[in-house]
Amino acid sequence: MHSISVVTRSVYHSRMYSVRPATSLVNNNQGGLAKETLYRSQIRTYNASMQSESAKKEFVGACHKVAGYGLVSCSSGNLSWQIEPDTVLLSASGSWLAELTVGQVAACEIESGQCLNGKVPTCESVYHLGILKNRPEVNVVLHFQSPYATAIACGETDGINFNMTIEVPVYIGTPAIVPYLPPGSDELARAVIDVFKDSETHLAILKNHGLISVGKDFNDAIQKAVFFEMACRIILTDPNAKPLDDDAVKRLHKVGAKA
Ligand SMILES: [Zn+2]
Numbered sequence: 001m002h003s004i005s006v007v008t009r010s011v012y013h014s015r016m017y018s019v020r021p022a023t024s025l026v027n028n029n030q031g032g033l034a035k036e037t038l039y040r041s042q043i044r045t046y047n048a049s050m051q052s053e054s055a056k057k058e059f060v061g062a063c064h065k066v067a068g069y070g071l072v073s074c075s076s077g078n079l080s081w082q083i084e085p086d087t088v089l090l091s092a093s094g095s096w097l098a099e100l101t102v103g104q105v106a107a108c109e110i111e112s113g114q115c116l117n118g119k120v121p122t123c124e125s126v127y128h129l130g131i132l133k134n135r136p137e138v139n140v141v142l143h144f145q146s147p148y149a150t151a152i153a154c155g156e157t158d159g160i161n162f163n164m165t166i167e168v169p170v171y172i173g174t175p176a177i178v179p180y181l182p183p184g185s186d187e188l189a190r191a192v193i194d195v196f197k198d199s200e201t202h203l204a205i206l207k208n209h210g211l212i213s214v215g216k217d218f219n220d221a222i223q224k225a226v227f228f229e230m231a232c233r234i235i236l237t238d239p240n241a242k243p244l245d246d247d248a249v250k251r252l253h254k255v256g257a258k259a
């Protein structure tokens with residue numbers, strides 16, 4: 001399994017823009033200056049493309065990690081990562097996260113949704129980009145379909161208390177519920193973007209479809225998905241399971257808010 005380094009957007013940016021100045025060139029005449037300008041822009045383009053290649057590799061590693069935790073099967077699920085204020089990497093349409101390659105990573109402009117590298121992003125790219133645009137602290141959006149959480153998403157969700165283990169109030173809070181709407185539709189995108197406008201929403205259940213978790217980095221989004229799957233497994237498999245009491249939940253919620 002690939003190891004994923006925790007890179008915040010700002011740290012990543014400082015890496016992206018650390019371009020070595022081309023001071024060694026002679027620039028005492030106009031031709032020299034023009035050459036230097038050209039050389040600098042070549043270095044910048046070269047560094048940017050190298051950085052974008054390494055970001056894609058890191059993204060591919062994260063997709064494999066998602067699959068390694070059993071959060072998706074075959075072509076279900078998709079992942080996005082904001083690497084620059086205006087650029088997001090997304091898994092390609094129809095791709096299997098377990099087997100994703102660098103060639104299946106789409107780079108899209110956040111405002112227009114336009115793909116910058118000729119790939120076709122997941123058909124759910126609209127809500128990925130919408131969430132990332134509205135939530136500055138979120139850099140990763142994970143759409144997953146783990147077995148127990150998806151089973152819960154297919155039944156009555158009203159009145160379920162998910163606070164089985166301490167991780168739910170600490171990392172997730174109360175999941176948002178999105179009614180069934182056709183996958184890839186504008187209606188679904190709007191409904192998802194809407195529930196994630198609330199900065200307290202870290203995970204959403206999409207009825208008869210799957211789930212979405214968000215995080216500051218890959219591990220943050222992945223662990224929310226894994227902890228929620230565990231709570232759903234407890235709910236569905238242990239008839240004696242009792243959730244934490246309200247007092248404990250309130251206290252743990254505060255711990256999560258400070259983290
Ligand atoms: Zn979906």
